[in-house]
Amino acid sequence: MHEVGVLKHALETVEAFAQANNIAQIAKVVLEVGELTGIIPTMFDTFYPILTEDWPLFKGTQLEVIIRPGRGLCSGCRNMYNVFKHEGACPACKSRDKTIVSGMELLIKEIVIESGDEHGGENLRDQEECV
Numbered sequence: 001m002h003e004v005g006v007l008k009h010a011l012e013t014v015e016a017f018a019q020a021n022n023i024a025q026i027a028k029v030v031l032e033v034g035e036l037t038g039i040i041p042t043m044f045d046t047f048y049p050i051l052t053e054d055w056p057l058f059k060g061t062q063l064e065v066i067i068r069p070g071r072g073l074c075s076g077c078r079n080m081y082n083v084f085k086h087e088g089a090c091p092a093c094k095s096r097d098k099t100i101v102s103g104m105e106l107l108i109k110e111i112v113i114e115s116g117d118e119h120g121g122e123n124l125r126d127q128e129e130c131v
Contacts, residue, residue, distance in 0.1 A: 002038075002039075003039055003047065006106065007044050007048065010029075010106075014026065014111055018113075025057065026058055027060075027114050028061060029063050030108075030110035030112075031063070031064070031066070031107065032066045032107040033065055033067055033068065034069075034103035041067060070083040070104075072090075072101060074092065075097040075099065077090060077092050077093040080101070
C-alpha cells in the first residue's frame with residue numbers, strides 16, 4: 001500500500017509550494033496518475049481525508065485524480081496503442097517489444113487556491129511537478 005506514502009509526499013510538495021508562495025489555503029489538488037504506475041487511484045480517495053484532517057492548509061479541500069492512459073509505441077510496426085488495455089501486446093502485430101510513451105507519470109497537475117473573493121479559486125496549472 002505505497003499509495004499512502006506517495007500521496008503524503010505529493011501533499012508535502014504542495015505544502016512547500018504554498019509556503020514558498022505565501023498561500024494560506026488550498027481549495028483543490030489535481031493529481032495525474034499514469035495507469036502503468038501501479039498506483040490504485042481509489043486508494044488516494046480513501047486516504048486523502050485521513051491524511052488531511054489535521055492539516056490546516058488542506059482543510060475542506062478536494063482531491064481530483066486524473067488517470068493518464070498507458071500508451072506504447074510498437075517497435076515492430078510503429079503502432080501506438082493502450083498497453084494496459086491490450087495487456088502489453090500490440091493489437092496490430094501482437095509484438096510485446098515497445099517503448100512506453102505515457103502512463104508512468106505521477107504529476108501534481110493543478111493546485112487551486114482560495115482567493116477570498118466571490119469568483120472562486122485561482123488555478124495554478126503551470127506549476128506541474130513530478131512526485
